[in-house]
Amino acid sequence: MDKGKFRxxxxxxxxxxxxDWQGIVHNAQHLVYCEDGRFTYFGDRGILLDLxxxxxxxxxxxxxxxxxxxxxxxxxxVLKVYTRISFIRNSSFAFESIIEESSxxxxxxxxxxxxxYLDTRxxxxxxxxxxxxxxxxxxxxxxxxxxxxxxLA
Amino acid sequence: MDKGKFRxxxxxxxxxxxxDWQGIVHNAQHLVYCEDGRFTYFGDRGILLDLxxxxxxxxxxxxxxxxxxxxxxxxxxVLKVYTRISFIRNSSFAFESIIEESSxxxxxxxxxxxxxYLDTRxxxxxxxxxxxxxxxxxxxxxxxxxxxxxxLA
Amino acid sequence: MDKGKFRxxxxxxxxxxxxDWQGIVHNAQHLVYCEDGRFTYFGDRGILLDLxxxxxxxxxxxxxxxxxxxxxxxxxxVLKVYTRISFIRNSSFAFESIIEESSxxxxxxxxxxxxxYLDTRxxxxxxxxxxxxxxxxxxxxxxxxxxxxxxLA
Amino acid sequence: MDKGKFRxxxxxxxxxxxxDWQGIVHNAQHLVYCEDGRFTYFGDRGILLDLxxxxxxxxxxxxxxxxxxxxxxxxxxVLKVYTRISFIRNSSFAFESIIEESSxxxxxxxxxxxxxYLDTRxxxxxxxxxxxxxxxxxxxxxxxxxxxxxxLA
Numbered sequence: 001m002d003k004g005k006f007r008x009x010x011x012x013x014x015x016x017x018x019x020d021w022q023g024i025v026h027n028a029q030h031l032v033y034c035e036d037g038r039f040t041y042f043g044d045r046g047i048l049l050d051l052x053x054x055x056x057x058x059x060x061x062x063x064x065x066x067x068x069x070x071x072x073x074x075x076x077x078v079l080k081v082y083t084r085i086s087f088i089r090n091s092s093f094a095f096e097s098i099i100e101e102s103s104x105x106x107x108x109x110x111x112x113x114x115x116x117y118l119d120t121r122x123x124x125x126x127x128x129x130x131x132x133x134x135x136x137x138x139x140x141x142x143x144x145x146x147x148x149x150x151x152l153a
Numbered sequence: 154m155d156k157g158k159f160r161x162x163x164x165x166x167x168x169x170x171x172x173d174w175q176g177i178v179h180n181a182q183h184l185v186y187c188e189d190g191r192f193t194y195f196g197d198r199g200i201l202l203d204l205x206x207x208x209x210x211x212x213x214x215x216x217x218x219x220x221x222x223x224x225x226x227x228x229x230x231v232l233k234v235y236t237r238i239s240f241i242r243n244s245s246f247a248f249e250s251i252i253e254e255s256s257x258x259x260x261x262x263x264x265x266x267x268x269x270y271l272d273t274r275x276x277x278x279x280x281x282x283x284x285x286x287x288x289x290x291x292x293x294x295x296x297x298x299x300x301x302x303x304x305l306a
Numbered sequence: 307m308d309k310g311k312f313r314x315x316x317x318x319x320x321x322x323x324x325x326d327w328q329g330i331v332h333n334a335q336h337l338v339y340c341e342d343g344r345f346t347y348f349g350d351r352g353i354l355l356d357l358x359x360x361x362x363x364x365x366x367x368x369x370x371x372x373x374x375x376x377x378x379x380x381x382x383x384v385l386k387v388y389t390r391i392s393f394i395r396n397s398s399f400a401f402e403s404i405i406e407e408s409s410x411x412x413x414x415x416x417x418x419x420x421x422x423y424l425d426t427r428x429x430x431x432x433x434x435x436x437x438x439x440x441x442x443x444x445x446x447x448x449x450x451x452x453x454x455x456x457x458l459a
Numbered sequence: 460m461d462k463g464k465f466r467x468x469x470x471x472x473x474x475x476x477x478x479d480w481q482g483i484v485h486n487a488q489h490l491v492y493c494e495d496g497r498f499t500y501f502g503d504r505g506i507l508l509d510l511x512x513x514x515x516x517x518x519x520x521x522x523x524x525x526x527x528x529x530x531x532x533x534x535x536x537v538l539k540v541y542t543r544i545s546f547i548r549n550s551s552f553a554f555e556s557i558i559e560e561s562s563x564x565x566x567x568x569x570x571x572x573x574x575x576y577l578d579t580r581x582x583x584x585x586x587x588x589x590x591x592x593x594x595x596x597x598x599x600x601x602x603x604x605x606x607x608x609x610x611l612a
Contacts, residue, residue: 015495015498016173016174017179017181017495019173020170020172020174021169021172021173023174026170027368028170028334028337028341031333032476036475036476061378062333064372065333065371065373066370067372068370069367069369168341168345170338170341180494180524181487181488181494184486185487188321188322188487189321192321192322196382212481216528218528222520222521222522222523225520229349322479327478327480327534381480
């Protein structure tokens with residue numbers, strides 16, 4: 001992944017409880033760091049904040065995670081988690097994340113996650129609202145690929 | 154704790170992800186095992202099953218945990234988690250748990266947890282319903298101490 | 307994934323602590339279930355048991371995880387986790403996992419993970435030992451693709 | 460607990476993955492926050508840093524945790540975790556922790572944990588080294604109760 005495309009970053013410090021018996025961060029923990037980046041991204045952009053309220057007619061679910069473990073993270077490491085939305089389709093969108101060790105810039109992992117907008121009542125995919133596309137487009141600029149719904153074409 | 158007072162037991166197998174950098178089960182994980190025992194206890198007794206539904210007028214929260222770590226648990230250990238309700242007061246009740254390694258009977262940990270019945274709307278403690286006391290009393294018999302609400306005395 | 311190719315299965319019961327604020331199993335937890343299946347697979351085959359001992363000259367690390375979330379798992383669900391080794395290369399091998407809800411057979415998730423054999427001292431990839439290939443081949447039969455090291459060809 | 464006695468503090472931000480199905484931080488997670496405070500305390504004081512190295516003749520284990528849940532923490536809350544060593548005996552010592560919501564000062568939880576110094580080879584309790592007492596005494600001053608080993612008396 002090209003770090004130059006990422007504008008959003010959070011820092012996380014590796015806790016002792018996140019270290020496994022091999023002495024490194026457990027492989028499932030990286031997904032937690034990346035999710036933390038995504039939630040913070042949404043919060044910082046002011047989008048999706050009320051989406052998952054119980055009575056909301058829409059929700060977002062995760063459909064897929066891909067993660068490459070490049071090098072191990074250890075206790076006390078301060079990690080930078082870079083987050084961007086790489087594409088938006090009709091009812092789905094993708095996040096990319098890069099995890100780096102902050103002092104050396106050593107790459108720890110790369111993650112791609114696919115998310116789907118659902119109608120809460122029917123459970124069926126639903127067109128992502130205009131406001132979501134707009135806010136992401138404003139922030140990500142030309143780095144996000146937006147495939148507009150075909151019925152709008 | 155006297156194991157003779159416990160009637161309810163579940164078995165859990167220690168996962169590799171639950172092992173910390175010292176090569177033993179992480180100290181917060183024991184609380185997860187004990188909670189697993191409590192939820193199974195409730196399920197098996199047919200109580201509190203709908204209690205935490207969103208629209209329910211009551212909920213149960215945990216107010217305190219005490220845990221003594223007697224000996225370490227390791228990857229692959231099959232643990233027996235014994236669970237009992239030791240007392241019920243007006244709006245609170247206590248669980249006790251014993252964790253043992255199943256093949257040797259070696260004691261791993263002992264836990265006491267205190268739980269409080271709340272009115273969901275006011276957030277104030279609420280008298281535990283009669284049906285709850287009855288079901289626990291039927292199951293635990295003389296081993297549970299039930300302090301009936303004083304206003305009933 | 308074709309379930310007919312899987313011979314190994316474990317059962318896991320979803321704990322309350324594994325449920326997230328959306329009321330479903332958290333997306334990182336699925337990786338824990340699949341890892342649990344892999345470790346049990348190794349234990350049942352009698353391979354790699356001593357591999358990760360501190361003084362061992364070899365270790366296995368995880369290089370990649372891909373997971374598709376097919377449908378949500380909920381508290382109390384009993385899950386079947388099917389595990390197989392799908393290929394072995396010179397110094398890497400792949401696991402596939404299917405997670406199903408046990409009573410309905412509903413598919414919960416599918417996971418592919420890539421693992422690499424390393425020389426502990428140099429940190430460099432190392433040819434997977436003959437004994438490993440043999441044990442997996444005996445168990446998986448024609449369903450595992452074994453690409454023998456090219457220098458042996 | 461009297462916050463005036465605490466000199467050490469870390470901040471943690473509640474992650475979405477730490478929220479349970481009730482919409483609040485899971486009860487086992489508080490122990491993770493407090494442990495994070497303790498490890499940071501040790502790191503900041505320059506003590507015990509090498510203690511748990513594999514070949515070290517001593518190790519520290521946790522013997523007991525007591526935690527009172529005062530009020531719930533929620534997603535996005537920034538928490539202050541205050542940490543102090545309250546007493547040191549011959550081979551054991553105690554930490555106290557207070558967790559507060561940072562903006563309001565609302566108390567979330569209070570934790571006491573007891574730790575024991577062990578001889579790695581025999582597994583028996585061992586007198587805590589002079590250097591440990593000294594560094595803690597220098598930092599905590601009169602707020603730490605140090606019961607010197609009786610054989611020194």
